[in-house]
Amino acid sequence: MAACVACQQPLVLELEPDEDEDVEMGTSSSGKAPAAAPQTVPDDLHLNCGCHFHWQCLLEAYQVTECPNCGKNIATISSNGTQQVFCDLHNEGGLQKKLDILPLLTEESYLKAYPEDRKCRAFLEFCREGDVRAIISMLQDDGEDEDGEHDDEDMEEGQLQGRTIGPDELLRYQDPIGDMQSGLHAAVQAGSREVAWLLLLLASNLDLMQFPAEVFQEAETLGIMRGDVEGKTDIRSLKDADGKSAEDLAKELGGVWAGWEGTGRLTL
Structure with a gap:
């Protein structure tokens, strides 16, 4: 070979x-589970x-x-x-x-050059997968375990060289090796309206009257709500490397985004 x-x-x-595999194998005469090869x-x-x-x-x-x-x-x-x-x-x-x-x-x-971006890119991947609960978990994670100690892996991924990757940065991150797509672009590309509504709720100043009631019900269940967005970048203003907003992408894709054009939901 x-x-x-x-x-x-x-x-x-x-x-x-x-x-779990060791447990399933049972125990030896000494009372200890044999180590699986x-x-x-x-x-x-x-x-x-x-x-x-x-x-x-x-x-x-x-x-x-x-x-x-x-x-x-x-x-x-x-x-x-x-x-x-x-x-x-x-x-x-x-x-x-x-x-x-x-x-x-x-x-x-x-x-390897920018290890702190691993957390941001994982966030974008969850947006592409439509995994709302994983997105919320990342936004709420403060990098501490139950004893108040910082988890080593979170320290490696999100708090390197004195810089902490917080929720605002995650929400507005643009992928430098993925055509500068934001989480909203990723959600649109994946056809996930649930993730799009979540990102708009947390990282835009879209009029709350535009949100369906079920969006607020789900947000309440998950324990999240819009904070202060004044002075922060509205996620709808972000454009990819081709100069396209999330709405431009939605127009090209159609499908689940039919009816969103011209509503201001995906663009300023």
């Missing part, structure tokens, strides 16, 4: 078993230059157009002139041939 050219270890990854899964990223890496090893040594091991050019140009980095990726999900990993590498490279 080929080894990772970076660490010289076999191209596999050991996954530790869940604690780690599960081994493939972790082989085969670049077009011929070099094999673990995924994490490639991320740690990543260079945009060259293999960090042999120095060969690993980028190709697509028919529309954009760069691509193809590989064969074999992991626990199976084998994927000719997979373009450049978007993933670009994102990880950016987050």
Whole structure:
């Protein structure tokens, strides 16, 4: 079996078993649950230059157009002139041939330089998924556990270099490697009116008379309501890298956004 050219270890990854699995296996004569053996899964990223890496090893040594091991050019140009980095990726999900990993590498490279943006990008992902409760959880999370201590992971993601990522910044974040889309753009793209109403409630000065009664009922259930938005950027004013507002995007998509045009719900 080929080894990772970076660490010289076999191209596999050991996954530790869940604690629940140990419980299901029962107990030994000593009264203790026997430790389940780690599960081994493939972790082989085969670049077009011929070099094999673990995924994490490639991320740690990543260079945009060259293999960090042999120095060969690993980028190709697509028919529309954009760069691509193809590989064969074999992991626990199976084998994927000719997979373009450049978007993933670009994102990880950016987050390595700006780790504080991980929380913001997770927030945008929840907007794309239409996960209202996860969005609310992130906005209400102050990074402390039940004992009042800050969680290490939250410190890494949201409070680095003395800067805390607060709710206002999350709500108005624009993705620098995702065409400068905001959470409202992401919600529109995903066709999630529930998330759009939530973001408008919390980060715009849209007249409250425009909101359906069920929006307020849901907000009350979740324990949220609009705070002071005076002097803060209205999320409807944010435009993506192409100069499009969320309403411009809604006009293009149609569908669930029919009837929103011209109401001022998605634009100032």
